[in-house]
Amino acid sequence: MENETAALTGGAGDEPALTRIRALPSWQLNRASARGRRLVSEALAREGVRMSHHAVLSAVSDLGPVAQAELGRTTGFDPKDMVGILNDLQAAGLVTRAPDPLDRRKNAISLTDEGGRRLARLAELGDEANEELLGALTPGERERFLELLRKVAEG
Amino acid sequence: MENETAALTGGAGDEPALTRIRALPSWQLNRASARGRRLVSEALAREGVRMSHHAVLSAVSDLGPVAQAELGRTTGFDPKDMVGILNDLQAAGLVTRAPDPLDRRKNAISLTDEGGRRLARLAELGDEANEELLGALTPGERERFLELLRKVAEG
DNA sequence: AGATGTCGTTGGTGGTCCCAACGGTATCTG
DNA sequence: CAGATACCGTTGGGACCACCAACGACATCT
Incomplete structure (x- = not known):
């Protein structure tokens, strides 16, 4: 029988504090998320972009010519950061920034042909990285995992 | 029957790019991890510390008097960041930094009584935050989720 | 016409992670 | 014992991410 009356440790018993912390879902989530980000960002880096670029490029592809603010609302990026992301994408020739004649406050962001091609490659690279991320899971486990993860x- | 011959989109069919990205495990992992970090860090902030403080405090509690470099290796923090974290903990009176007489390169980091009490409260707060994080899952689902997450x- | 609000942009903060270099100290080796 | 080697804590810096405040330009509502 173990000693279960360690009052000072708040009911956690004799378990080492570090062991306890590392067992927390939040800790494991951070580890898994960090691994995913590493895998994905390394893959995307082979095409010279970051994850934020991929996300914004996808949004532009979906929403056609669209204002920056609308992109920001859709993707959740701060307007400040959106400026930099679009600067990069524009400099790489993946999107165009044109003044909107109907509302001169807005920039109409559109995908270039090269942007479309790049996006297709990015999607593949992202899928491959995620394939590796879930490599230890069977197809059934992946489905179950994603379901719980979403919750x-x-x- | 849907059109499945959209060559340009690399086999993804007609699915919007954003929908596709958001369905990726890496994307959902990031969302869940961000939510967990927000819940935990908000909870710990009520005791005036960050997650890194909690982790290091736990390591000090486990390892008794211990050198900074050893703490860094155990917790995975960069030596540079460890300096700042220990500065904070020391300023708050939660740990002591004493020169190690046996090896004058080292600082012997020890937990103070107040550090021990604070750590117990932090552990509780962390548990509560994690309870909320997994609130949507049944006990059985939580077990299964953690198992897959670890993999x-x-x- | 004036109030109100949105647009893109600039500037700044804080957290996390990583790398390079330094003076001080211990240890290993000839 | 002397010199090379390695580790200690510290400083400085950079990249990325998330967030907030303020601004001039412009549109819209009343």
């Missing part, structure tokens, strides 16, 4: 993410 | 995190 946790949405709260 | 993904470890790669």
Whole structure:
């Protein structure tokens, strides 16, 4: 029988504090998320972009000519950061920034042909990285994992 | 029957690019992890510390008097960041930094009584935050989720 | 015409992670 | 013992991410 009356440790018993912390879902989530980000960002870096570029490029592809603010609302990026991301994408020739004649406050962001081609490659690279991320899971486990993960993410 | 011959989109069919990205495990992992970090860090902030403080405090509690470099290796923090974290903990009176007489290169980091009490409260707050993080899952689902999560995190 | 609000942009903060270099100290080796 | 080697804590810096405040330009509502 173990000693279970360690009052000072708040009911956690004799478990080492570090062991306890590392067992927390939040800790494991951070580890898994960091691994995913590493895998994905390394893959995308082979095409010279970051994850934010991929996300914004995807949004532009979906929404056709679209204002920056609308992109920001859709993707969740701060307007400040959106400026930099679009600067990069524009400099790389993947999107165009044109003044909107109907509302001169807005920039109409559009995908270039090269942007479309790049996006297709990015999507493939992203899929491959995610394939590796879930490599230890069987197809059934992946489905179950994603289902539970979504519940946790949405709260 | 849907059109499945959209060559340009690399086999993804007619699915919008954003929908595709958001369905990726890496994307959902990031969302869930961000939510967990937000919940935990908000909870720990009520005791005036960040997650790194909690982790290091736990390591000090486990390892008794211990050198900074050893703490860094155990917790994975960069030596540079460890300096700042210990500065904070020391300023708050939670740990002591004493020169190690046996090896004058080292600082012997020890937990103070107040550090021990604070750590117990932090552990409780962390547990509560994690309880909320997994609130949408049944006990059985939580167990299964953690099991799969560990596999993904470890790669 | 004036109030109100949105547009893109600039500037700044804080957290996380990583790398390079330094003076001080210990240890290993000839 | 002397010199090479390695580790200690510290400083400085950079990249990325998330977030907030303020601004001039412009559109819209009343």
